[in-house]
Amino acid sequence: MAWPLEPILTRFQTLALGVLVALTVVLPTLTAASLFGALGVSGVAIGFAFKDIFQNLLAGLLILITRPFRIGDQIVSGEHEGTVEDIQVRATLLHTYDNRRVVIPNSELYTNWVIVNTAYNWRRLAVTVGIGYGDDSAQAKRIILDTLAGVEEIRSDPAPAVLVRELADFSVNLEVRYWIDPPIRREVVESQDRVLEALKPALIAAGIDLPLPTQQVLFHDQTEETDGDRIRQREGWPARAENPRSRAALTQRSETP
Template sequence: MENVNLEALFIKLQEWAVTFGIQLLSAIVILIIGIQVAKFARKIAEKALKKTQVDVTIVNFLGNVVYVIVIALVTIVVLGQIGVKTASLIAILGSAGIAVGLALQGSLSNIASGIMLVIFRPFRVGDYIEGGGTAGIVKEIQIFNTILTSPDNRRIFVPNSKFFESSITNYSAEDSRRIDLVFGIGYDDDIKQAKQLLLDILAEDSRILSDPAPTVGLLELADSSVNFAVRPWVKQADFWDVYFSLQETVKQRFDEAGINIPFPQRDIHIHQS
């Protein structure tokens, strides 16, 4: 009698293993196909949005939204394939919605922040920004994170909510940008000569814009130098090139004109008793 029961149990286990194996295999196939469908759907959505000349920031964000939605649907189908009652699962998740919301409030905040970034667009893909405790070029705004690339080519993932916890500085929002530099001369040097030389240097550089006009003014009478504020306007793309080359040119031209650039000095007097 016991042998008969064991044989029946063994047969049932075999049948269950075969059935579950087929279901599991089907679920894996569905999952693999579903991931590919999600990627394809994202590409189709992005392609369709680009034809409508929508900003690339919105294109990437909505493409990611489509991908996540398709993956969520595929997950439900996969669970149903292996025998999980999805209707009951959805009901359980619905009743536990408050608890899940509290547990995932950070993620939900990032999603909401991502939507706000896309709607109000304080920055776009390709802009150089400072915010969320870091700085870099915006590569992509995703559902949870914004991806930046730092000047030394590091990839930085910033939670979207971080941008709403601090101020955002967008250095690429305007076509032009002002360079703020200070050059000091000695008290024995000719102020008019130095100022005219600075103006000539700015006028000779074709990258410096004439509108708005550059400013050269006496900034302060410091402890050991007379300081000039030099503030030219340039295009965004020329900012750092002009920033570096202008300082080099001023040093060379001051040396040629015999104008001193003071530096901190300390006189030491030794008294012998």
């Protein structure tokens, strides 16, 4: 659990006062001037030696005051993602989704970006569905929206939306956007699974193509009559004095009696 700020400051003040009193008892010749002079010289050395510790301590206090995230929030920081397990003065403990603990220094969390996935009650997700170029995108949108209406975990307000996002190599990619509540990681993964499981049979039943990556390889003299004729073809090799005849021309010549 997070430490309250006021007890922490009171504890440090009491500790510092106790150290000063103990020094005056052990060393009666120690005066206030010599003590503060020694503290000034040694304070610089200590400051350099414990720079990272003090930086993490100050960052921890600022995190406890500003509260950009709380215990139980799911955050992303750099390569780490998980649930905030504890916010200590020096570091924050993160419980990852694969059941590991990550100790992140507070200075890293305070000076770098942090994504708080559970800061709000709702979260928008998106999955991509590719349809064929010969399919009606408006029909596909209607089918997708009707299918999403039957998935219980998806919120009706804000309403789902389907957008054409890309004319890809072999498909027209539609981005399916929807909102869930609560926005925790488990619900994110499970809702994406349920949405895709529902969309696949619905689109196939409506005759919407879900194309796979395909490639078609043609020889240069199989596409047009001019292909293979390096003097007349529109693209390909540069022209030269002696050009091999196209396959179509050779075939036509062989069939001529």
